[in-house]
Structures are given as structure tokens and as C-alpha cells.
Amino acid sequence: MIRKATLCLFLLLSATSYAQQKGAYKDVSIPNKDITLSGTLIIPPGDKPVPAVILISGSGPHDRNETIAGKKPFLVIAEYLTRRGIAVLRYDDRGTSRSTGDYESAILPDFAADAQAAFNFLRKEPGIDPGKIGILGHSEGAMIGQIMAAGEKYLGFFVSMAGPAQDGILMAKEQSNLLYKDLPAAEGKVLRDIMDTLRQVVLEETDTVVMNSRIFNFVGKQYDSGELGLGGLITKEQFVEMYIANYRRPGFKALLLHDPTKFYSRIKCPVLAVNGDKDVHVDCEANLRAWKTGLTATGNSRVTIKAFPGLNHLFQRCKSCTIFEYGELPETISPEVLAYIQEWIAVQTGLKKS
Template sequence: MSGADTTTETGVVREIELAAPAADGVALAGTLTLPTTPGPHPAVLCLPGSGKIDRDANAGRVRMELGRPLAYALAAQGIASLRYDRRGVGATPGDWHTVGFLDNRADAVAALHALRGHPEVAPRAVGVLGHSEGAVHAMWLAAHAQPAAAVLLSGYARPGEEAVRWQGSQLAASLPRPVRPLLPVLRRVATRQLARLAATTTDSARIGGMRLNARWWREQLAYDPSADLARITVPVLAVTGDKDVQVDPADLDVIARLIPGGAETHRVPGLTHILRRTDGPGSVFAYRRLLRQPVDADLLTGVARWLAGRLR
């Protein structure tokens, strides 16, 4: 892992731009954020949600802006963190359309290895934190890569196809009333599209006139996290908002039941999938407005404090 050390102007943190080598040699471009106190530090690998996502969980005009506020909240508790651009995004080379769900997992494994090997990181005090798809990869890492702790933000605990269908039902329920008579037709179309994706054999494919990451869809639809949850022995914090319409908040109960030692779970009032709170419905149609707000500060502080108590 290589990079040039650059200190932020505020002096609150130090940030090192680095490249974590993936298993096939691709350099995963990222940022290691460090507290200003002397190391080595406990650390966390931060994994974003699905899509063409950069290190700050931004995808084009859809700007989640999670990475830096999370890194700063962790640093305030004395915890370093690593976040990186996915393949084909930002400064990481590759074609995003051909990267599979399991490729994303393998890259997370490589990034975790690189983080543990950094001289300013205490290798036995490294945790994982993921949001949405990233939470599912964090489950796998918690089961197989022996991190010190895991945080699951809006993570689902059911087979991928079932999770996608639940998400689709929530989207349908939020459609404007004049469109609702078309719901039976829309459901049939969605079912056909999922079947076509599952039947593809190429990395990318055109479905409904759009070029999609077919391999990612096949692998994500087929993956069931329940077996991995049942293997986890490290401390787990799972948080989902009660206004999340992309992941069923009831999956928190499944997570707590499947993990042998249980998990600390929080169903946060008003919190949406994009980690902003709202007094209105948690519809995806409200995302554009909600994204003008920052990520919920209480959530970030609570997560950082929980990790500070377990990464020692």
C-alpha cells in the first residue's frame, strides 16, 4: 500500500492518499484518515452501498457524502479509517459494468488486508463498517476475516432476490395514485427483467435498452447472507431506520437471531436508507430533497463511540 501523506488544513485529522492492491493487482484508490494523536491506531474499513460508488459513497449526481463525515467522526474517537473508490470509479481503474458482487467482496478483503498492514494501524484492532451492499460484505468479512467488530448500516438479512422484491414492493406503494392501476403490469415487467438478468451469462448485458452490470445482479440475487451471519462471533452493531424503504427494518430481528452471540440492534425513528431523517414518508422520491441535508450526526457519533468501546 502506497501513498503521499497530506495533512488537512484544519489539523483535526491527517489524510493519506493511497492505493490498496487488489488480488489481481488493480490499485484501489482510497483515503486513509488518521487521528492527529500518535499511532498505531485502531481502524475501520468503510464499505459503501451498491452502484457506481466512489470513496465518499457518491454516484454521479446522487451524492451521499458519507465517507468524509464518517471518517471525521471516527477520528474524533481516536479511530483511523480507510475508504476507497470502487473499480471503474474515481481514481480506481476498470469498467464498473463488468464488476461482480463477489468482486466487490474480494476487493473488500484486499482493502482490509492492506489496512491491517499499514504501519500506523494496530492490526488486531481493525473493524469493518458497511452501508447497504457494503453491510452485506461486512457480514461476510465478520464471518470469515476475523475483524475486531462489525457495524451494519441498513443491511439486509434475506436472499438477494427476496430483498430486491421487498424493495420493489415499497417503491410500488409510494407511486402517485394515478399510476397505481398500472402496478400489475409493472410487477410483471419487473419479474421478467429479474428473470432475464438471472439467465445472463455475460459480465454486462442490455436489459430494457439499458446496459447493466449483469454479473453483479446475478451474484447479488443469488446470495443469501444467513449462513455467514450464523458464523459471526465478533461484536456486531446493526442499525436501520424505521423509514428505510430499501431494506426491511424487520431484518434487524433476523440479524440478532442468526448471530450466535446476538447483536446490538437499533431501529432509528425517522431515519431513511440514505441516513438522513425525515418527518414525512421515507420514499425514494424524497431523496433529492433529503440529500441536501448532511448525514445524521447522531448516527455517526453513536457508531463511532460504539466502535471506540470495542476496538482496543
């Protein structure tokens, strides 16, 4: 019969072994000037310092898991990489969940400063190899990563997941074409024209009050025209507010004015850019080509690009491949993509021979 003390010791050792197998979870606070980012760091078990990656979320205020349509892709990525020897730091966007600050007033350089603060924090963290820390940005997170990577000479590697590599205006136009390509021709044209006009308003106006007024009047007229057939589906006020909310943020104008070519010459670390070929937010072929040509033209020969057939913007194997099925698909992120990214990082950091 097992004595009580022996049983307690057995349970304690079993729990410790299980925790070591899963890795150590640690809630962290990351200071950046007048704000504090709240995040989670997972470090694999072991005695030696390990490589690490910082996850940077895409557009919109996201928590540390980049929760989208009920899916938690950053949680899946973090646990997958940690089980294979790579520490992962992910954090709530400023002004979101437990992080302080204001998301609405922030622009790309502000978010890049947040990523830089996370990098500086991680370099001092016990158990992390300071020479093998990289970043992984999804969608807009890769644009943020471009700015951060261009200013950080000690960055170990950079992974772009569905990240734009073209200037913001061209990217926005391509996105409109992709989003509306399956609509009836007349309806698609109306929506593309609306987007084109609104982008022009945002670029032209420096006065927020005037810009809001122009958007309000223009979008209201589109609703009243009846061409979109929205009567009974959404009120005019809801329709107009939706557009104003999306376009009045300083961050949106900053996105349109973002030019990756200004940063490519200063990105010296290895870069991996991956895309799903069914992505309706970021054109797969055009942007992967832009990553490759943009970086190699400025002297970075360590650039890898990879297109994944049949995957959407979230790297799910999709059916209709529209934005409306993100939450309906059973998959959070394709295992094929997870394995490819992990193996690439392992090669860059010496966990695996090339």
C-alpha cells in the same frame, strides 16, 4: 514588534497544531491482484496505535465518499469518527474515479476481495492497531461485508448500515413493495409485475444475448401498452435501455443469489446493524430481525440492532421519504446515527468502557 522569524515559527506551529487536531490525511494505493484501489486514510493525532474502520459502499460505482445525489456520506462519517479517535480508510470502487479495474463485470465476491485487500493493507499501516480494525458497509456494502467478515478471523467488528440480511430474491421483492407502495394500486401492480418478471428472466438465462433480447422485448411491450403513461416523459428506447443496463450486469444476478445464512456461522466478531424505519430500499424491521436471529442462531451473541425512527436509506431525517428527495434534504446523515455508531465502535475497541 514580532520579528519575521518568530512570526514564521508561530505560523508553522499553528498550522501543525491544526493539522494534528484534524488528523493526518493520506492518499493510499491498495493492491489487489491485477487492480489497484485508490483511497484516503485519515489517522487521528497521537502517538499510540488507534482503532480503524474500512468503509464499503453500496450498489453502483461509487467514489470514496459514496457520493449520492450530491451528498458525501462517507466523507462525513470519516471525519466524524477520526475526530473521536478512530482512523478511517475509504476507497473508490474498482473501475471508479482513480481505482483501476472493471466495475461492470465484478460480482459480490470480487468486491469482498477488494475489502479484504484494504484490510490487509491497513494491518501493516503505521499508527493503526492491527487487532482493532473493523468494517462498515452501507446497503450492498454490508452484503459484501458478510462475505469478507466470514473469511477474516482477525476482523475486530462489523457495522451494517441499512444492510440486507435476507436472501437476495426476498430482499428484491420487499424492495419493490416499498418503492411502489404509495403509487395508485393499478400502477404499482404493473411495476411490481415488471420487476418480478425481469428477476425471473435474469435467474433463468445464462446467455447474456438471449437475456438482453428477452428483457428488450418484454419491457418494450410494457411501454407500448400505455399502462404506465410514459408517453412524452421518456422514449421507448430510453425506457428499455434503463432496464437492460440495470439487469444485465453479472453483479445483479449475484445479488439475487446471495444468501447471508451461508456466512453467518463464520462471522464471530461483534456486529452492529442499524436501519432507518423509513427506508424504501431495505425493509427495516424484517432485515434487522434477520441480522439478529441469523447471527445468534449460529452462536454469535455479540449482535446489536437499532432502528432509527423517521430516517431513510441514507439515514437522513426525511419528509416524503422517497428516493427523489435524497438530494433535497439539508442533512447528509443524522448526527444521532453518527454518535450511536461511534460510541458502539468505541466500546468494541476499548476507547470507551461498556
